[in-house]
Amino acid sequence: xxxxxxxxxxxxxxxxxxxxxxxxxxxxxxxxxxxxxxxxxxxxxxxxxxxxxxxxxxxxxxxxxxxxxxxxxxxxxxxxxxxxxxxxxxxxxxxxxxxxxxxxxxxxxxxxxxxxxxxxxxxxxxxxxxxxxxxxxxxxxxxxxxxxxxxxxxxxxxxxxxxxxxxxxxxxxxxxxxxxxxxxxxxxxxxxxxxxxxxxxxxxxxxxxxxxxxxxxxxxxxxxxxxxxxxxxxxxxxxxxxxx
Amino acid sequence: xxxxxxxxxxxxxxxxxxxxxxxxxxxxxxxxxxxxxxxxxxxxxxxxxxxxxxxxxxxxxxxxxxxxxxxxxxxxxxxxxxxxxxxxxxxxxxxxxxxxxxxxxxxxxxxxxxxxxxxxxxxxxxxxxxxxxxxxxxxxxxxxxxxxxxxxxxxxxxxxxxxxxxxxxxxxxxxxxxxxxxxxxxxxxxxxxxxxxxxxxxxxxxxxxxxxxxxxxxxxxxxxxxxxxxxxxxxxxxxxxxxxxxxxxxxxxxxxxxxxxxxxxxxxxxxxxxxxxxxxx
Numbered sequence: 001x002x003x004x005x006x007x008x009x010x011x012x013x014x015x016x017x018x019x020x021x022x023x024x025x026x027x028x029x030x031x032x033x034x035x036x037x038x039x040x041x042x043x044x045x046x047x048x049x050x051x052x053x054x055x056x057x058x059x060x061x062x063x064x065x066x067x068x069x070x071x072x073x074x075x076x077x078x079x080x081x082x083x084x085x086x087x088x089x090x091x092x093x094x095x096x097x098x099x100x101x102x103x104x105x106x107x108x109x110x111x112x113x114x115x116x117x118x119x120x121x122x123x124x125x126x127x128x129x130x131x132x133x134x135x136x137x138x139x140x141x142x143x144x145x146x147x148x149x150x151x152x153x154x155x156x157x158x159x160x161x162x163x164x165x166x167x168x169x170x171x172x173x174x175x176x177x178x179x180x181x182x183x184x185x186x187x188x189x190x191x192x193x194x195x196x197x198x199x200x201x202x203x204x205x206x207x208x209x210x211x212x213x214x215x216x217x218x219x220x221x222x223x224x225x226x227x228x229x230x231x232x233x234x235x236x237x238x239x240x241x242x243x244x
Numbered sequence: 245x246x247x248x249x250x251x252x253x254x255x256x257x258x259x260x261x262x263x264x265x266x267x268x269x270x271x272x273x274x275x276x277x278x279x280x281x282x283x284x285x286x287x288x289x290x291x292x293x294x295x296x297x298x299x300x301x302x303x304x305x306x307x308x309x310x311x312x313x314x315x316x317x318x319x320x321x322x323x324x325x326x327x328x329x330x331x332x333x334x335x336x337x338x339x340x341x342x343x344x345x346x347x348x349x350x351x352x353x354x355x356x357x358x359x360x361x362x363x364x365x366x367x368x369x370x371x372x373x374x375x376x377x378x379x380x381x382x383x384x385x386x387x388x389x390x391x392x393x394x395x396x397x398x399x400x401x402x403x404x405x406x407x408x409x410x411x412x413x414x415x416x417x418x419x420x421x422x423x424x425x426x427x428x429x430x431x432x433x434x435x436x437x438x439x440x441x442x443x444x445x446x447x448x449x450x451x452x453x454x455x456x457x458x459x460x461x462x463x464x465x466x467x468x469x470x471x472x473x474x475x476x477x478x479x480x481x482x483x484x485x486x487x488x489x490x491x492x493x494x495x496x497x498x499x500x501x502x503x504x505x506x507x508x509x510x511x512x513x514x515x516x517x518x519x520x521x522x523x524x525x
Contacts, residue, residue, distance in 0.1 A: 093420075094427060098436040109396065109418040190401055193421030202336070202402025209339045209363045 028217070036200035037221055043114070043186040043196055044225075047121035048179055054122055055129025056164070062130065063137055065155055073130070081127035085188050088124050092116040093192035109193065117189035125182050132174040136167035141244075169240045176233035180226045197221060287323045289314045290333030290341055290350035290475075294424070297449015297506045298353050306330050308449065310472075312502035313370055313493065314351040317474065320489035321482075335403070339363045342477050349482060350475040353446060355404070356523055366473035367486035370499075372515040372524055373470040375405050375413070376444035377463040378451060380432060386439060389465045392417050395438040398428035405442040413441075413467050425450060433459065443470050448512035462512060469524045487520045 061073035080088075093116055096102045104115040140163050148162040187198035201218045205211055291310050292299035299310040311330075318328050333341055333352040341347050342364045349367070356366045377397070379386050386392060392414040399406040401421040409419050420437055422428050429450065431437035440447065444462060451460045474490075476482045493499045494517040503514050518524070 090423075090427075093422075094430065098431050098434060101436075109420045113420070190421075191423050193401060193419070199402055199421070203407055205336045206402050206404055207357075207359060207407070209359045211336060211340055 031200060031204060033200065033221070036195060036197045039194065039196040040186050041225065043117060043121065043189060043194070044183045046118045047125060047182055047186070050118065050122035051125035051129050055126035056133060058126055058130035059133040059137065060159055062134055077127045077130055080124060085124050085185055086191055089117060089120040089188050089191055092120040110195070113192050113194045117192060117194045121182065121185065125178060128178045129175065132171050132178060133167060135174065136171035137163055139170045140166045166242050169242050172233055172237035172240060176230055176237065179233070180229055183226050183229065184222060286327050286329050287318050287321065288329045288331055288347045289318065290331050290338065290347040290352055292352045293332040295353060295446050295449055296453050298446055309371070309445065309502055309506040310351040310353065312506065316493045316498055317486050317489040320492060321485055338475060342475055345477065349486065353443060354473055354475050355470040356473040363478065364475045365478050365480060365483050366475055367483045368473035368490055368520060369471035369518045369523060370474065370490050371445060371472040372518045373443040373445040373472060374466040375408060375441060375468040375470065376447055376465055377439040377441045378432070378447040378460050379439045379463060381459055381461045383438065386463060389413065389467055392439065396420065398422060398431055398437045398440050399442055400425060403442065408468060409441060429456070439463070444512060445507065448507040452507060452509040457509065464513065471518065471523045491520060
């Protein structure tokens with residue numbers, strides 16, 4: 001699907017230089033788009049899983065009975081979601097790795113940067129997951145939790161057996177939004193040199209002098225990732241919604 | 245009723261915001277039209293704003309080798325220094341800026357390559373630079389380009405220099421990519437990274453900065469050839485005029501003075517002024 005695009009555009013170009021056409025022809029072929037987008041997918045999936053776990057824990061803290069944990073949850077969410085993602089990612093590399101020497105068990109820049117990027121995305125995205133989940137918890141009628149308490153369940157049991165299952169079912173839609181935003185946010189990882197789609201795009205723009213065409217290819221690439229996500233999760237969200 | 249009031253208010257805010265942005269972009273358009281290639285009072289030149297020694301915006305004004313060359317060329321074209329309007333030309337935007345006519349010419353560490361030559365015209369070259377490394381002044385472990393293979397290098401995300409390292413120069417070396425050279429330099433300084441690599445002219449500019457003086461040295465490896473040219477719109481008659489200006493700049497020694505002034509403090513062994521049209525591959 002991609003190569004004909006290049007070819008079509010090239011035939012429209014005024015061919016001032018004979019080799020120019022040759023170069024435009026090759027401009028997608030010399031690069032490994034699949035590898036770059038595969039890294040994007042890996043970043044997205046790992047960060048999504050991580051932020052779902054950490055975000056759920058944060059949401060549990062924010063609705064929990066312990067004031068210290070509630071305070072921590074609130075502070076975390078309000079601080080982290082208000083820091084630009086680029087700053088978080090750059091801090092992970094320049095601060096955690098270069099200055100403090102944290103390498104997350106890896107020894108090449110490639111793996112270190114990948115892991116640092118996932119760490120940064122988890123830290124950032126979990127704040128949004130937490131807030132989405134908290135709004136889901138609020139849709140569960142108070143009577144449910146009260147009835148659960150009345151039959152003798154403790155806080156953890158009320159949360160994990162009664163409230164969270166219902167809450168999750170009502171926030172599939174909002175979580176899909178967060179996931180789509182996360183997919184696109186992974187482009188920020190290029191700032192610390194993770195070889196994903198945005199980094200390849202920068203390299204191609206530098207070499208080929210074809211700004212708009214290259215940007216369009218990558219925009220389409222990202223839509224191929226995010227459109228199905230939105231459609232599938234939209235369908236799931238209807239399917240699992242709690243009818244009240 | 246209350247809801248309707250809120251809706252009306254937000255609609256008003258939205259409308260205001262829309263008209264405000266519309267005005268903003270209008271202003272900008274007419275601005276660039278006045279100062280574009282058509283105006284006979286001003287000349288707009290694209291330079292880098294963030295490369296010390298090459299093209300840098302400082303509180304005192306603009307300075308660097310590219311700025312000196314551009315000022316000289318503009319003078320030869322009949323524009324005095326206060327008739328020059330400087331504009332930032334980021335690497336990815338350069339071809340588009342020329343094609344749209346946002347700038348009259350670009351002197352922004354702009355290496356002549358076939359891909360770019362197909363889109364814009366180049367006057368010059370006016371400087372032959374090479375990819376080189378900047379290392380800590382007390383680091384004696386890097387003596388030849390081969391030594392780089394087991395080192396940690398740093399360059400700017402997606403830049404030609406970074407790609408050269410990955411593919412040709414030191415494929416076994418570890419490469420860290422950051423958005424700016426300054427971020428790399430921080431790493432070199434605290435020993436997390438061994439060398440910053442890019443064009444020696446840019447490296448010399450960094451090494452010559454007051455805050456870095458004596459802390460870094462150039463490796464002196466000529467790993468690639470970068471022919472810096474002045475970019476003009478395809479088919480523009482400026483190309484011939486700029487070439488004449490560049491020739492004059494070399495023959496009246498202003499070229500040498502500009503190189504000395506900008507790169508001198510870094511102990512940079514620069515190449516003699518290249519002949520116009522002589523592109524070293």
